[in-house]
Amino acid sequence: MAAKVGVGLLGLGTVGGGVASILQNPDERHPLVGELELIRVAVRDLNRPRPVALDASLLTTDPSAVIQDPAVDVVVEVIGGLEPARSLILQAIAAGKSVVTANKAVIARHGQEITEAAAAAGVYVLIEAAVGGGIPIIEPLKQSLGGNRINRVSGIINGTTNYILTRMAEEGAAYDAVLKDAQELGYAEADPAADVDGLDAADKIAILATLAFGGSVDRAAVPTEGISGLQGVDVDYANQLGYGVKLLAVAERMAVSGDPLPLSLRVQPTLVPMDHPLAGVNGVNNAILVEGDPIGRVMFYGPGAGAGPTASAVVADILNIAGIRQASDGPGKVDPLLAAGSWRPCALADSGDIRQRHYVRFKTKDAPGVIGNVGGCFGERNVSIQSIVQFNASDAGAEIVVITHEVSQRQMNEALEAIQALPEVSGLAAHLGCL
Template identity: 85%
Template sequence: MGARIGVGLLGLGTVGGGVASILLSPQERHPLVADLELIRVAVRDLQRPRPVDLSPEQLTTDPQTVVEDPRVDVVVEVIGGIEPARSLILAAIKAGKSVVTANKAVIARHGGEIAQAAAAAGVYVLIEAAVGGGIPIIEPLKQSLGGNRINRVSGIINGTTNYILTRMADEGAAYEDVLAEAQRLGYAEADPAADVDGLDAADKIAILSTLAFGGGVDRQSIPTEGISRLQGEDVDYARQLGYGVKLLAVAERMATSEASAEALALSLRVQPTLVPSHHPLAGVQGVNNAILVEGDPIGQVMFYGPGAGAGPTASAVVADILNIAGIRQASGGDGRLDPLLAAGSWRSCSLVDPGNVRQRHYVRFNTQDAPGVIGRIGGCFGDRDISIQSIVQFNASSAGAEIVVITHEVDQRRMDEALAAIRALPEVSGLAAHLGCL
């Protein structure tokens, strides 16, 4: 047995309880788990029933005492939210303690500040659990794929929305009904906005982008659309046309005249997207996550697995603790900071003008069932040199019709111009849906 490594835990909810359970039952796990000692745990209510057996001396309602305890070597933050989590992480760093966190909101907004503080203090801040639950994606991006020129990272990184979309596709269920069921099952919060409005996925793609491309971006500037306005008929029409609908988060390198080795232009977005049935992400069902990394020379690699929950997320947290513990023991307790292991960046990145972003589009229009309307819609696209892959009319009747168009790749600015012209046609009563398309 090596030297004991003290762990302080901030939060004992779903993830914190899972972490404590692993630390308190090291049998048949990696031998290093037995060297981890859970010293102090900060909770909100001392009287609340606990998922693990802890002594009164281990529990406190003051998280600052956990951070300041001299016996604690690694502080684990799993309370979530921006504050007090950010302040506690910075306080732990200032006290010379490494930090493990599952907090994607803090890292997406304050990751640069935290990384700089950690580098100055010579400690680690590890974030494997912040994205993808139990899927190992953070360390591969920092280390295993470090020799690649990463071109694109895309994925399904919110299990709640993927569960909802899977049910809508498989059963034809209405969005509101499936959301209510997800809340009953505990997949969705009572206030599901962070999930269904795409905010959680935007936090995560901001983190993945920083690691993949070497520089942070402004989280608030990421174009973000969730699934709360998605209608069942679009899921059905997509299926008939050979696609599934997924909430995709995408970060990709853009070829611009301004890009250089020092300053890199990126496009980031979160949006409901049609995914071809043969695409690697199309088969990701239920609450699972998947992240597709495309680079040179590796090509495509996909990371797949459970994206949330006590077990998967706690697994990632403990893996980070073991990473720190292994270095401490190998160096006799005085390990030097490894830049590949630590959070950090090395170049300036910026988001391109959204109007210059190119992708394929799915649009659905409500129209009159009148002769020539398809031709006039097609003409609005053609006048702007937008090539159409398919244009299909559904549900024609005396009450009107629905016309679905899938375009080839086009920049957003020309697409917006075409949509404005189409909405002005007297036969068109409205743009009913507008989704991305791979």
């Protein structure tokens, strides 16, 4: 029988506890789970109550003791944050240990450094749990879809914001009230900025873009807008016009080619047609839509966070490493598909060149000719309009909602500047993306 595969765990919170629970209860799972042995676990406080009962001899407050333990073959990092997580991952690689991590923030910012270190050391760093919780998307992009020319990856990849937007759409509830409920239910943190400001989704789409298109992107340069400024009236207007509103993360290749490959990445509240595959993704669920040639469209859907789904993805990565280790009867040559390092340079395109449809809402006077003047400003800058509708006309004014056809961001900005200069327009009240 092959030797057990030793697992060292950095962190025993929600996800770490879920991983430990699976390893401690292998019955009715894949037989290889029974060949995984939890060797050491690093925690901050030895006396803190644990989500899973473990022998005290397994616990330590020193992460280095886990990494340097000769019985540990795979180090699992689930402590989160940038540091010391990044340094511990690199320390494990230097010690010749493969790493499994759920840390999207580290991978989005330091993935290239970590990948290069792993390649030099001949070990794996697997990240399935970093995006989409329990949804298998990382390995499909690296392997199953490897024969495709990927054109676009888009998705709902933050469960907190999707829960909030679902409640706003279905109940007409106000953003602040739903956010408070989400915090009480544990869907949102006390400080929800990473979720509601789109930062979490931006980390994830940067990772997906790197895998889909073959090269790392600058996470700090990804245009990011969250939902904290979204008003319920726009969710309602979108619904009346046949759309839902979702916080979408999008990565796509530009129409032009080049070296480096130009990519468009963005995170923003976006109108989604009701018949679109992503429109029916509600609550805390996530979904990622991959579009490529020759496969067409495929969608990955499921729970995007939580102890169970994320721990499932972590253990799947451990099993990948363990399977290769046992098949080769020990550490061996790294599988290039499983490791999936960068293979070409990519760069974010100029934001002015990004093309998409837009939803905009203006506050105006209720006067003859306003819609014509607004439409004229768009037309003079070659911005084609799909629909233009006036809402809530009264003595106090009116609201004009416009949905455009696909147009460059540069043209759109020029048109919006001209419209806001019109004397009958008092302001731009909302500006969202539109599929």
